[in-house]
Structures are given as structure tokens and as C-alpha cells.
Amino acid sequence: MWKFLLQRLLLFVPTFLVISVITFVLIQAPPGDYINSYATQLEASGEEASEALLAALRKRYGLDQPVYVQYVKWLWGIFTRLDFGHSMQWNRPVGDLIWDRLAWTVVISFFTIIFTWILAFPIGIYSATHQYSGFDYSFTFLGFVGAGIPDFLLALVLMWLGFAFFGLDMGGLFSEAYRDAPWSWAKFVDMLKHLWVPVVVLSVSSTAGLIRTMRANLLDELRKPYVITARAKGMTEWHLVLKYPVRVALNPFISSIAYVLPQLISGTTIISIVLSLPTTGPIQIRSLMSQDMYLAGSIFLLLASLTILGTFISDILLAVVDPRIRLE
Amino acid sequence: MDPGILIDIQKLHTNFYLREGVVKAVNGASLTIAKGRTLGVVGESGCGKSVTAQSILQIVPRPGRIESGDILLHIAEGDLDETINIADLNPGDPLMRDIRGSRISMIFQEPMTSFSPVHTVGNQLEETIKLHQPDRREEAPARVLDMLRRVGIANPERNVESYPHQLSGGMRQRAMVAMALMLEPSLLIADEPTTALDVTTEAQILALMRDMQSQLHMAIMFITHDLGVIAEMADDVAVMYLGRVVEKAPVRAIFHSPKHPYLQALLESIPRIQKRTGARLKAIEGVVPNPLDVPPGCPFHLRCPDFMPGVCDEVVPTDTTIDEGHSVACHLYTD
């Protein structure tokens, strides 16, 4: 098992490197750089952007150096002191800007995964054990509908309904009173009161997918001979279903972390715009538009690393749960 | 009921209700299993032998269910002497659950997939005790070890902790036998228990089953399509074709004086060493009819060499007694 985990961990490093190269190439690819868009901004506001000033700025941010030097410096900073570079637009270190935003992305994704599991697990089991029942049909149908609604649209509709019928503003993560207050129990409760909106919105499509996965896997397992063995032993039906097939069908359920997480992070990015949440989504878009390359690049790199970390976590959990993997 | 009889099945009908129609998997089968003896049930795949076994335990998978008929289980233990009609019980009935695994247990063809892959062998064996004798659950680990030793599993202390995929095929089937015999049942149903094993392992498992039978005095219902195994294992034999029992007899009579044309044809199709070379092996004409569309009359008449028009394709033959314990369902033997 340790060998297996070490293997997985070792795979993480090259993957990270590959992603960092891709990221750097991508953010370098657009024509021009931040200084160009800065000059345009200055000119628009009537100030003069002298060549000397622009050259000085380029030098200061290292943009005059060859691309690979910039890349190595950036990566070196990340590895040695977790320094993700400097945001030119905000004139602050990237780290200052993204850590708490990234934390919110993680918190929202975490709560959503938990919520998704709580919903999908029993519904999936019930649907599989009562295949072709009215309940099964309605959830299959609901699953299709859930998977077909874009999450940002759902967020918009929810916001609109909340406002039109209850006069609620469901955006943000805190009420006005707590926004800048220090952490307290009351602030935490206030957060939960707001957090459910993005969690529910994001979990709709992932729950739909997970119910389908759970149902399909469980149906496969229920046809396996070991179920008949258990039945022939004299176990009650619900006891044997919970002890055997559900336990085996847990594997695909756990691997779902690996593919649900990218989906959630992707969804968080877009619904954060609609619900004005303090995640990485809004600043990623702004930084991309103004070519604030280190900020944009670092956000993408970290989000991608998060999903790869998710794969790693699901591998660990799988090894814990399944002796066939653990003992190989 | 004859006190020597453990199970008496009368006119059992078990149907599967599919979208395409009704499959009569067991279509009026009757047979008896005597206490302490081995009944071999033989027939081609799809003849209903496995479904008959599943009916005895009321574990016919959906969409199948017992339609009619009787499955009488005779229980005689000390003062207790009663007869239960299993066919009248609901699959979820507590009494039925009591019977499964303790009075009647079953082993299956695939020892790999018949164990849960994510639970240890020990865990799955102890479960039988915990289910049926919850007040004696502390003894479970010791009894499991003892039973594993009895079925010839080496190093039982280590093997209880293993997962099924860590054992060899033969070991898994031994563990399967141990699990079935844990509560010393009066009937062991073995549904093609050696089909998935190689010949050497098969011989060992068969020997183990005979050995355990003599120790525990249980009856065995041995289901197979292999007449060689039947000759080795069975005391009595029931031959099934398309959901019906066409011939019942002690094992010697089956091989020495087969009556039903189907059984005769079946025996002719076995290659023999002493036969002269160059002769072609006989195969039974035609194919097994579509189970959705069973022909009227005798189920075998479409392939029968002795087909009598107007009789065989219209009237379902009933059992005719040939000899003590030997009966056949064929119009050739009715007067």
C-alpha cells in the first residue's frame, strides 16, 4: 500500500511541472503584455506613457528577459518560498491576493462534495434496489434535468426567485454586518446561511451524475454471485445489500472525487461571478483580461493542482477501502 | 410422508416474467431427496436444474417466482417432527431465512465471485453463525478455524485473514464448502461446484464433499451436466429436460437401463474408450426449443427418435413406475 501511495505521490511532481509549463506558455501566448495594456489604460485616461517609463516597468517586472528565464524564476520562487510572483495590476504579491480566495474555492468544493454524497448515496441505493419503480424513474428523470441545467443559470434563477418572492439578496458569503468582522461563532453561522446557495447550485449536476454512477454500479453488483451466496446464508435483504454490494460499489463512488472536483472548481469559477463570491473566479477573469500574467497563471496552476490533489486523495481512499488495491 | 425423505417436490412451477413473455424455467417438476443420500440432478444448461435448487431456498432471482407446486421440507430433530411447505413461504419470511444457511445451504459454481471481494474469508464465514446463532457469536472465530481445518485448508489462522483473491481456486471452493457446512445443515445444494475447477482440484473437492457427508450425515443435491461426476457422486439421479423431470432412478439403473429417449441419447453422446475407433459420436438431433415457446405435449417430442404423432405432441406424459425407485415420464412406457 505504501509503495502504491509513493508511486502516486511521485507522479504528482512531473504532472505539476507539465501543468506549470502549459500554464506559462498559455499566459505568454497572447500578443503584447501587461505593459501594453497598462499603456493603453494610461493613454485612455489622458496621461502620457513614455517609452522610457514602459521600458523601466518591463525591466522591473523582468518582462525584458527571455521567456524561459522568466519561467524558471517563477517556478524557483514557487518551490523555494511559495512566491507566485507579483501582480502588476494590483501591485501586490500574487500570494496575498489568492490564498484566501483559493481557500474559499476549497471550502465551497468541500461542502459541495459532502452534500452531494449525502444526497446521492441513499438515492442511488434506493433506485438500484427498486429498479424501474416510480421512484427510480422520477430520479432518473430528475437526474437528466439536473445534468442539463447550466449552474450559472440555476444560480441566476435562484437569486431572482429569492429576491422576487422573499426580498432576499442571496449573493456573497456574508451579510453586511459580518463582512469585515473578525471570525466568531455568529459570523460562522452567517456564513453557513449564505454558503448553502452555491453548495446547492453546484451539487445539482454532480449529484445527478453520482446517482447515475451509484445506481449503475450497484445494479451490476447486485447481479454478482456473492449476493446470492449472502442470500443463501439467510441474511435479510437490506442487511446484505448494505454489507456487500454497497460496500463494493463504494469504489466508483470514491473515484468520483477525481472527476467531480474539476467540475466543481470549474463551476465555482462561473457561479462566483453571478453570486459575487470571493473565490478565485472573479479575479481570474479580471487578470486574464488585463494580462496580469503571474496572477492569471498562478490561479490556473493552483486550480489544476487542486484537481490533481483530488485524484491523489481518491487514490488513497480507494486503497484504504479496497483490499484488492491495498494488497497488490 | 415417508420418514426417510427430506425434501419432496411436487409439480413445481417457477416462472420468469420477462418483457418478451413468460419463461417457464421449472414446468411441473417433481422429485424427492432422501435423508443422508446424494441426489444428482442432470440436464443441459437451461433445463431448470439450477432454478429448482434456487426454488428450494426461495432465492429465485427477479423477475422469477414460484408459481405453484409444493416443496415439502421434513424436519425431524429429537421431539420436533414437522413438515414445512417452502413453496408457501414468502422469500422474505423469517422462517425461510432461518432455513437458509442453517438447514439447507448452498455452494456455487464460481468460487471467486461467490465471495465478496472486499471482506475477509473469516468475516464471511463467521457471518453464518452470527446470523443464525447470535447468542453464540463469541464462539464464531474458533468454530470457523475448526471448520477450515476440517475442509483441509492449510494454515487456517492465516487464511481467515485473507481476502478471496489471495486464495487459489481450489482453496476458495474449500472455503465455500466450509461456509455452507458451518451449521451442519441437513441438505447441501451444490450447483455445479466443480465446473470452474481443473480436474485434479475437482477430484479433491468431490472427495471432500463425500467425506463431509459421511461425517455430518447430510443429504446432497448435486447439480451438474457432467454424467461422469454423477456416476461418481450420486446415489439417486433425476434427469431434467425443459423444466420437467423426465426420469428418476438409482444411479445404477440410470446407466444400465436408461428408459427415456432423451437419457438414452445423452448416454450415447458420451465418448467411450472401448468403442471402436472411426465411429462417429452421436449427437442429439435438433436444438433445445426456445424456452419462451415450449412445445405442447412431451417437451422432447421435436427431437425424439421415437416420436409418436398425435400422442407425444398433444399429451404431457406422466410418471410411470418401471421399478422400485425408477420412474420415467414417457408415452413409450404407458399402456
Add this chain to the structure above:
Amino acid sequence: MTAATPQQSAETSLYTASQWQLMWWRFSRHRVAVVSLVLLVFAYATALFAEVVSPHDPNRFSSSWVLAPPMRLHFTRPDGSFNLRPYVYGLTSARDEETLAMVIVPDETQVHPIRFWVKGDPYTLWGRFDSDIHLFGIDAWEEQPLFLMGADDLGRDLFSRIMFGARISLSIGLLGVGLSLLFGVVLGGISGYYGGLIDVIIQRIIELLRSLPTIPLWLTLVVILPPHWSALRIYFGITLILSLIGWTGMARVVRGRFLALREEDFIMAARLANAPQMRIIMRHMVPSFTSHLIAQMTLAVPGMILGETALSFLGLGLQPPVVSWGVLLQGAQNLRSVVLAPWLLLPGLFVVAVILAFNFAGDGLRDAADPYAI
């Protein structure tokens, strides 16, 4: 045994039916899937004839109809009797008695019956045929536009804009899937047919791409498109970006099938008969998984449509004056405009309907494509 005869003939035809006939029979058993397919054909036909179907020019704006609400269709005459030809009331500006703001309200004195094939804004269909006849509309179209789904913030008819938006949104789905198919079949085929190192590399790339969060990736990629590009080039650029993720799904199906087929006896037989490799692939392997590919393609379209909608909604995809459902939804980006004019969410309803239809149809096709399903 007279009853067996029709069954037997049905059975014989079952054995002799071609793969496509079998697939169609199984597909037609899924009623929801069939309905979805019909709906999709209808939607694409509508998009093709957007100029004719929409009652107005999608760019005709007017300051007098800013955020005009949808008109109700009335089927009852003022006297209460039923009338098959629906009519709408004209709109007029009035002051809200409470808020004292100017609002647009129906004016019950103006009755406009809806007619088929009426004159309206002139258009050129497919850049070729000039006409001014629309499928439906009202006679007084010049003074009083028909707002079936309300008007946007420039007073343009939302329904007409949705019809034109369908053209972009629906075609981007098909085009994107087409590109994905191309990449997927080529790379998945190479991966599955040759195996070995090349397979490992392609599989790693697929794994990596699938583990990346799509929207952040798309956003990063979209920025690369030069801003001075024409709308058409941006359109193709975005399609290309969307299919960059989409091909991985296709490649998996193709590779999986190739791996399975390599072991099949009929491929071995073809190989023993010394058939050229290309012929084995094109004549024997590809036809045997075309049906799976079609199902997979149908299921991939929604992702493409959703991607375009999301990117355009965020303002990083297609830009006005191009009209797509995502661009239209940009108007509903903040709560204020949605509260003021909830009908701006209507393009979303079309997105959902089309995605659902594709999912249902694709699910039916996938079941039908399984040759062992019966």
C-alpha cells in the same frame, strides 16, 4: 401452432435485419429519446430558417421599447368567446402609480391578430434570397413590434434574437463535436491500434486534460485569440478550444473499441486473409463501432453548447454584435436586470431544452448501439 407463425417471421426478420435497422428498432422503443430527436430536428430547422421564423430583424432597435415585457397571446374575444386565431394587445408607455417610473403596459384598445406569412423587416436568407415575408407576425409591424418574449435593453425583439442565436449556439455544438471526432478518432485510433509507448503517452495526455477544470482552462485559452480577429475567426477559434477537451471522450471510446476488436475473431480472420491494415481498419473495425461513436457524439454536444454559453456569458467568448444564446444571457448577468426584466433569462430555457433533448436522445442511442442489449 398457428400463433407461432407471426412470431417466427418476426424472429427471422430480426436475424436478417441490418445493424442499422436493429439500432433503429431499439431506439424507437425509447419514447422520450424519439421525442427528443424530433425536437432537435425541429430546433435545427428553425435555426436554419431563422430569418423567416423570427418576426423581426434581430438588430432592429428602438428607444421606445426598451425592456418591453412579453406580450400575452389571447385566444378569447373581449366578449369571452373562443377564437382560434390568437391576438395580442399593443403596448403603450404609462407611469407607474406607485414608483412613478415610466413602464410599458399593454393597451387593450389596440388589438393585433397574429397572421401567418405577413410582410415585415426585409432580410436576405442565407446571403442569397431577398424577401420580407415572415412566417408569422402582425400587420402593424412597423409601428408596433411583436414581442412574444419581450424586448432587451435596446428595445430589440428577444424572440427574434433567440432564433438567430440558435444558429450560432446550435452550430457550434455540431462543429465542435465534428472537430472532437476528428481528433478523437485519429488519436484514439492510433492509441488503441498500435498500443505500446504511443498509447501510454496519449493516455497520459487524455488523463491530464480531463483532470483540468474546464472553465478556467477555456478562459485562459480564449484570451489567446487575438482581439482584432473577425467574428467568424473568433467563432472557429472558440469551437477549436471547446473541442480540445471534447476529443478526449471520443478518443476513449475509439481506443476502448479498438482494443476490444483487436482480439475479435473476425479481425484475426481478416488479418490471416492478408487484408491490408488500412482495409482492416476502415472496412472491419470502424463500421463496428460507428453506432457507439454516434451515441458518444450526441452526448458530447451539450458540453460544447454549455461551454460556448458559459464563455459568452462571462464576456470572454463571442462578442456582440454576434448573437448567440450565451451572448443574449450576458444581458442577465446581474440581479438588477433580472429583477427588472426576468424574461432576459428566457434564452437559458432554450439552452436547457436543447441540452436535455441531446442527453435523452444520446442516452437512447447509446442503449440502441449496444448489440447485445435485446
